[in-house]
Amino acid sequence: MFKIIANREVGPGIFQLVLNYDQLPQKPEPGQFFNIKVSQSGSDDPLLRRPFSIFDFDAAEKKVEFIYRVVGKGTKILSELEAETELDLLGPLGSPFSLNKNKGNVHLIGGGMGIAPLYYLSKELKSSNQKVYLGAANKAELEFFEEKFKGLGVELHLAAMEEKLEIKGSALVLWLNYLEKNTPDYVYTCGPEKMLVAVERECLKNNIGGELSIEKRMGCGIGVCLSCSCETKAEDQKNKRACVEGPVFGLGEVVLSA
Amino acid sequence: MFKIIANREVGPGIFQLVLNYDQLPQKPEPGQFFNIKVSQSGSDDPLLRRPFSIFDFDAAEKKVEFIYRVVGKGTKILSELEAETELDLLGPLGSPFSLNKNKGNVHLIGGGMGIAPLYYLSKELKSSNQKVYLGAANKAELEFFEEKFKGLGVELHLAAMEEKLEIKGSALVLWLNYLEKNTPDYVYTCGPEKMLVAVERECLKNNIGGELSIEKRMGCGIGVCLSCSCETKAEDQKNKRACVEGPVFGLGEVVLSA
Amino acid sequence: MPEKQSKLEQKITKAELNLSVVMQSQQKSKQNNLNLKNPLITASGTCGNGQELANFYDINQLGAFTTKGITVKAQSGNQTPRIAETSAGIINSIGLENPGVENFILEVLPETKEYTLPILANISGYSEQDFEVLAEKLEGREELAGIEVNLSCPNIKGGGMIFGTEPEKVYQITKKVREIYSGYIIVKLTPNITDITTTALAAEAAGADAVAMINTLSAMKIDIEAQKPLLANTFGGLSGPAVRPIAVKMVYQTFKKIDIPILGLGGVKNGSDVIEFMLAGATAVGIGTINMTDPAAGPRIIKEVEEYMLKHQIKDLSSIIGAAH
């Protein structure tokens, strides 16, 4: 059982959800997600759980954190829940980012809510050789993230679409600006699928390895329903499930739709 | 808009819901009800509102109170709502008990949750010549009501099915025991339909006037859907709606089903 | 910056929004069209005859009003319970409680005279002949803009829905009504059918001006404590948000097959649902169950539709009809 400790707006329509847990089946890793039931006990609507990436995790304090944007019915209901409310979560689910390889110069590129999983990743990577490129609509959406990432002491670059920070534009353009002078050995990225496609294209072209995390509509989050199938580029063309084999995939592993 | 001030268990599975209101279209009268939306904003389930009789009303403090038993999905959800939660209510709805006639010796007979509307009625009747007969499953279910009615200074008789209070039995049997020595001029009753049938039969036989309040499954509570139609004993046999012409009817006015 | 600027310049304002829709008539004269100031039409049986809603808003804000279904003779309806709640839906078996067409004309119609919006009378029959009688009685009634022929009521025995599941019957009854009644005719179809386009085509061929879909889905709930059907009538009709995806699909599927307008309904709750039905191909959209749970829904839904139009910079609402195809 999970209990809400805090559920507060940290940007325009963006909420930080901090939960306390009794116990977890395993330690959550960066890139994994939880599937959260947002309906009242006994209510059949909304029916499906909502998947959210782990933003932060603290084993000592038995805390798991999420950052979510209010976009529809489920996140609206979630945003109205008060502290002390008990929540029903499934997880941690899915395959995480890989951490253990010797990756050299690492870039993290996050757009919009795709930033959420990168924070816990950045924290766990523990490498000093990390550069983080984040983009969002405006400054207000980035402020919370900026503060958090600064706390990790990583090199941080910010862009916004509606106003000039480092540049006025997307995380992608920001990163591309740096790419030539500063080629990474490995890339982690999460954000709009269009951005993922571009990052993937650029990396494959330049022989840069990396991983991406995608958002697919999910029925179950546990691998039973095949709602989240991704076409692969493997020879056997076997589909992979975003909820089990993903949401993190190697660059070039699955077919993205831009 | 209504806001929960208190929502606490006052008996086994029985809750007292105290609400604050901004404004009401009119002063609620005893026997009227409110139709409460129990689902979260945006959720489509449970779909229908839940009707509850007014237990108490305080215009000075802008408070309206209900007593409800947790019986199913809707009342379960209601019982889990915390103070400060905003609620969507429609009301006051329905036709109230009549108060203004010179009624002489008045009996109030309430069974189970049928006691709820009788408290506000008893309070508003203001007559000293009031005798109240209440019954429930056990003492624990009656304790809260006992205290409240005692506060009104009316003559109070209590019965329980599972243990002996004044008698071991129903409110009906309790009342019938008194009926011969103490014939009322007017009767108000609310409770299980079986009880209403018996009270009605007894009163009609003895030429005692009175009113009863019935619980009918309702679709709308405002008279548009005809879910709550009651057959009448009137000559034109025109149905009456429990939510508009009722829930309070004169004894003998509508056909009860025992 | 320049793009933004020019967008701002072009921006459609609320005052410019045009929510009106025209339900074309098959009868060639333009004056037979049903002109609605917006696509919202109350669904029969869920709004009484309008008076009750007046406590919540002025119903003249809506596109049109449909009265509770009437029959030739007065009906006291089914036994209670007549309503059961299900997941995001309700099952009703009201059983067409109504005063009969004579009293409807004497008592109900005069009350609607105050309304400035088009009124549609919903008619139901136990036999084909019933529909003829009803059409005759209502022919020429100036209070009415048209009639909705309910060939889909699941709550009456030996008639109602059964007519609506057979394209030939739909054709025959519609044709007869068309011969008698000169106003706007909407034929209301049942979703309890393998292929609703067959009955939609039949209605069109017989001269209906429009079809309405959907009426309720045949359904039941069992009281597991009493171990018997919860509704006194055993079966009833399912409506509410639960059925919307079925209704939208039927509208979508029918849109390309017929040329007459569709009144889409089933589970509409918000402005977004109205948009969904219109994108699927509905010209007008019915609001039913929502009136029961949220009597002030009408104007709220209109506001939400307007917000959508502003967001998407849609000046004429009718431009989105069928746009999802």
Add this chain to the structure above:
Amino acid sequence: MPEKQSKLEQKITKAELNLSVVMQSQQKSKQNNLNLKNPLITASGTCGNGQELANFYDINQLGAFTTKGITVKAQSGNQTPRIAETSAGIINSIGLENPGVENFILEVLPETKEYTLPILANISGYSEQDFEVLAEKLEGREELAGIEVNLSCPNIKGGGMIFGTEPEKVYQITKKVREIYSGYIIVKLTPNITDITTTALAAEAAGADAVAMINTLSAMKIDIEAQKPLLANTFGGLSGPAVRPIAVKMVYQTFKKIDIPILGLGGVKNGSDVIEFMLAGATAVGIGTINMTDPAAGPRIIKEVEEYMLKHQIKDLSSIIGAAH
């Protein structure tokens, strides 16, 4: 007091409860019956092939397990999005993604060998002949207790559901499969039909041992921002609590018309829903969508059924089959 006492004495305890049900076979030998320790059967396509649920509970606690639908050849399924949420329901258009019957036999069946509960293979075809091929391949496979013939998939073109809407086709396919396959045969019917009893009767006449109802209802959702269908496949099948009242009605209506057992399903979420289906006439009850939202539902539901039995002092669960009639 004395009544209370005697009631206490007679009281059935949890240990005495008998949840088992027998799905009788039309083939006269008793050994062809499907014996279930309880009525819960996983619904095809909602439980993978069982391994994933093992993280949540031992699926051997259930009555039977139905595998994801298989076809003759491997299928990669429909494009995504394949799922849309609706009010108290979901629409799926998975499109029968599966490895094909050969791989099913080579890869999936061996994995089920660990299970001690009966396994049913769900088969789908694009042509009548497909069903024959599948029946041949599966005939004699000892891992299987039977097959579920899916004549109702709304998610594949030119086959699937269309078979299930025509009683003659249901009869023909069932008869062919019956001639080839000697194990237990359940024919899964579609609710997208005017009268499901016609196809149930056809399945029975052709030798099906049981019928399953319902598969999903044809439905759609439109993405109003993009102004196009949300599912890549446009249409999909509606399941979940929203459809339960329709499913229960169909089971109730069919129970009196056929003599073979009914596997009832559609929107089961709680023990009370299992009871509802059984009271309506189902011998066994499928659990589908609930496994997706609440993977540990199986044992919870069994516990709730037991609680109901204790409350109502029902010793043999099978005694309530059809009791609401």
